[in-house]
Amino acid sequence: MASYPNPQKELSSEETSSKGLFLGLVAITCLFLCLFLVSLWIVPYYGFDAIHPYAKWIAGFVVGVAIILVLWASIGLLLNATTGKYLPFFKKLRGVSVKLFLPVMTLIGRIFGISKNKIRSSFIRVNNELVLSEAKTFKPDEMLMLMPHCLQSSRCKIRLTYNVRNCKRCGKCSIAGLLELSDKYNIHLAVATGGTIARRIVVERRPKLILAVACQRDLASGIQDTYPLPVFGILNLRPHGPCLDTLVPLDHLEAAIRRFIDSRYYPENVDKSPISLPPIH
Numbered sequence: 450m451a452s453y454p455n456p457q458k459e460l461s462s463e464e465t466s467s468k469g470l471f472l473g474l475v476a477i478t479c480l481f482l483c484l485f486l487v488s489l490w491i492v493p494y495y496g497f498d499a500i501h502p503y504a505k506w507i508a509g510f511v512v513g514v515a516i517i518l519v520l521w522a523s524i525g526l527l528l529n530a531t532t533g534k535y536l537p538f539f540k541k542l543r544g545v546s547v548k549l550f551l552p553v554m555t556l557i558g559r560i561f562g563i564s565k566n567k568i569r570s571s572f573i574r575v576n577n578e579l580v581l582s583e584a585k586t587f588k589p590d591e592m593l594m595l596m597p598h599c600l601q602s603s604r605c606k607i608r609l610t611y612n613v614r615n616c617k618r619c620g621k622c623s624i625a626g627l628l629e630l631s632d633k634y635n636i637h638l639a640v641a642t643g644g645t646i647a648r649r650i651v652v653e654r655r656p657k658l659i660l661a662v663a664c665q666r667d668l669a670s671g672i673q674d675t676y677p678l679p680v681f682g683i684l685n686l687r688p689h690g691p692c693l694d695t696l697v698p699l700d701h702l703e704a705a706i707r708r709f710i711d712s713r714y715y716p717e718n719v720d721k722s723p724i725s726l727p728p729i730h
């Protein structure tokens with residue numbers, strides 16, 4: 450059987466930062482949030498007695514609970530990203546922590562002079578590990594390959610937005626290879642010109658897993674927008690700069706497909722099994 454690369458490795462391409470950056474920023478963000486919450490209690494502490502003798506203890510209890518929640522989310526995220534294990538109740542907190550931590554981390558990263566793209570790359574990497582750690586597999590029609598329009602050759606005049614199958618497969622851009630993967634694994638392929646169309650495609654197709662290719666900014670915002678829907682993100686390659694004739698690391702995409710698709714639907718197994726696949730469109 451052919452060997453496929455680790456799907457997570459595509460993030461070791463340009464501008465990829467280590468998981469350590471994300472985890473370090475999670476720890477710093479946690480510290481900042483806790484200090485902030487403590488200050489919320491300490492500052493008015495001396496004034497609470499004037500309201501009610503118990504007011505300061507009630508406020509302290511509320512702040513204490515908030516600190517525990519922040520610590521729980523941070524430790525859960527760190528534990529999951531390093532060991533793949535979940536803390537009790539952490540699955541519900543993951544969304545809160547992912548939505549809360551990325552914006553705060555971006556702010557803190559700016560203070561430390563770390564570029565947004567580095568933080569986003571690191572976030573995407575940790576997100577991918579969280580999605581991988583859930584260890585689920587899917588039927589082909591539960592998956593969606595969502596691609597950015599900048600993959601299409603800038604010299605190609607064919608309109609792909611509403612039907613990617615208009616492509617003549619001349620091989621001058623990655624779309625031809627993506628269609629081959631789509632046919633091979635029977636997974637729907639869609640090309641979106643922006644976030645609004647991407648969201649519409651997701652609403653229409655209702656996938657259970659998205660394999661998305663895009664730049665750091667679009668992947669990070671897409672992962673946040675579609676939560677709790679799992680998105681496995683693969684960075685596009687930009688030999689001509691951003692948004693122009695970008696490329697897909699097809700081998701990494703195929704490795705990700707094979708990681709998430711139920712093995713009964715591998716092309717080599719479909720021929721031997723009685724499973725009938727619905728036609729892709």
Ligand code: SF4
Nearest residue numbers: 605616617619620622
């Ligand atoms: S592979 Fe398809 S989309 Fe790309 S240049 Fe050829 S016809 Fe156009």
